[in-house]
Amino acid sequence: MYGLGMIKGFWVTLKHFVNSYTEDVQWLGRNYIDPEKLRLRQSSKGKGLFTIQYPNEKLEVPERFRYIPFLIYEEKDGKQEDRCTSCGICAKVCPPQCIWIVRTDDPVTKRPVPAPKEFYIDTDICMNCGYCAEFCPFDAIKMDHNYELASYDRTSAHVYDKAKLSKPLSYYASIRPTDYEAEEKARAEEEAKKAAKKAAAAKKE
């Protein structure tokens, strides 16, 4: 029968239409407030509306989500201590070359000191590839989760300096708990190994 194909198509549309309301009825509208339900709506079990009402609703980002790097500092005895040693690997591996680092030189000996004097990232150029975080040997630079970076002035606001890039270790632990734990574990193991070696060396003497 001519038109049967179209009617079949309308049936599919009708199913989608009904499905877009079943969850509303089921959750009595709580699916727009409750983050738990919001998550369900976009999961593989979701049958109804997939779209979310940004910025009123926000989808949570996965742990590995990467957006613009930041520098980690640790707080020791009330002082901020950068993990970065300004070795420059991130600047060398960066594909669009958006990282600029000035190494600190000791004022007396003129020898390089393992800390950055200046650290810039031009976020207009950054392509969020995550290489800097991937290849940093000191776990000093990591990719952020904050994607809301709109600003009114592109010439002054989009180049991040060291102060703007630095974030505490606790922030990193909060956005990437799995990675953080794995790294801390590896670090502890490394230190235990070093200590054991030292002890063995001391014993020999």
Added chain:
Amino acid sequence: MTDAAPTAEASATTLDARFPGAVTPDTRAGYSGYLVAPDKLIEVATAVRDEMGYDYLSSVTGVDYLADGKLEAVYHFYKTSGGTALTLKAQTPRDNPVIPSLVPLYPGADFQEREAYDMYGIRFAGHPNLKRILMWEGFGGWPLRKDWKEAYYEQDTKPFDSRWPGGHFRRSEEKSPFGHNVSFADGFTPEGWVSEAEAAQYPDISELQTGNGRGLHTDKIVVNLGPQHPSTHGVFRMVVTLDGETIVDLHPVMGYLHRNHEKIGERNTWLQNMPFTDRLDYLSSMSNNLGYALAVEKLQKVKVPERAEYIRVLMAELTRICNHMWAVGFLLNDLGAFFTPALYAIRERELILDFFEATAGSRMMCNYMRFGGVARDIPEKMRDENTMDFVNDMVFNRLPKAIDDLDEYLTENEIIRSRCIGVGVLPPEQAIAYSACGPLLRASNVPYDIRRAEPYSIYDRFDFKVCTRPNGDIYDRYLIRMDEMRESVKICQQVLRDMPIGGEIMAGKPAYNVRVPAGEAYGRVDGPKGELGYYIVSTGKANAYRYHVRAPSFINLTVLGELCKGAKVADVVVILGSIDIVLGETDR
């Protein structure tokens, strides 16, 4: 189709014997194929096509050997019955580069030769329309030549010395791009310029004036579809000559999104280039990554660990499903069914992208593959759910259902059938001659799928069908995408069944300063849009000497003009949609 084609080995022994003096094996370290004297190229190519059965010219490109003072055109020929490549090269002096055009033999060389002319200035004698294709006509210089410098030029290769240790930030736009880095063609004045290319797009007025034969005076008219047009899928222009509603002639005009991806690729280190490949066909970055990784691994000769191979195939096939969902959805948009089918289709894509995001860190710009493996293993959890449970549920339950749903929704719809059946027909011989690839080729009843014809990665282990459709019209191109999605789901299911749990995902330690042995390699994958090839030349340094992308979207457009002749205006949009292009890849 050439059934009784001689084997590659037999042809290899005969080619230089058959043309003594004109053809010599390429003996440079790490190179393969033959060097052909340019004046004999047509003769050799005819023999290659008609006697040896290499009916498919996959890739044409140039290389600038600055130290030798030579430009080289590189041709990769394949047989549509399967097998490895036959590589021919023709060298010509840099100061007067002329090579005969292969367009009369292989019409698919058309755009590719124009691109090589545009980028290297190699003049292809006998080419019917040798004009710049990606750059604009008033442009001076040949951008991919090794001595050409772009605006904001800083240094030949990355990493730039200005970044570390004395990296005092400086905005590059403070340096004027119109200072000393930009050159114009001889005699060019920006103020008094009238675009010849623009004028050349349009036929002469006298040609447009015709009669209908019954004493009525009628005119043909020229209409620009695009570049800013929602149905052109990006900034792409079609100059259409119309007789009433019927298309008489169509010229694609492209290059609006050109950023000289290949030059950037030659400035980058090998690894730095990986995220740039994401930006080619930005809907299927995983496949782009895979193709590039395969090309470089060919030179490195590394063995990829088992688990990584399975993950790669899983990602590549999920990408294909994403892409085809998108293609089918937007084909319906082009037909006028505005966004309802598209949204039903890309809803499923959303879940796949969620998985990509959880694994690679980004939905579309995945940057996931590395030389010798993948960047990270699949995470244990995503959204408080076991990731593998999520993927299994998606691949075994949700996706097959979604494809069936889409099938039920669209396939038998009478409007779609009447708009698509018998429109934009591409016969198989023409498809091969025009170097069409991927779904476009297979919908024309040519069972050519690189996953079967020259298996890469671990595709030889999986049971899947090379889908074909007999008619080569828009409807078949729609159906072939549905078929391929089903086959991809099948492959994904086999991957999930066989994938080893745990184990290495990377051969060797991850390193940022990758060095690649000297030589050339052509790595290709059957991407969602067709044959995606990477031709790379290494000199053993940290950067690629030559990096060329054989972009399926670009080459599939070669046949667009032919497909549209005689069709109606409304069909042009649908024919373009059925080819499925992405401008990031077309313009590079």
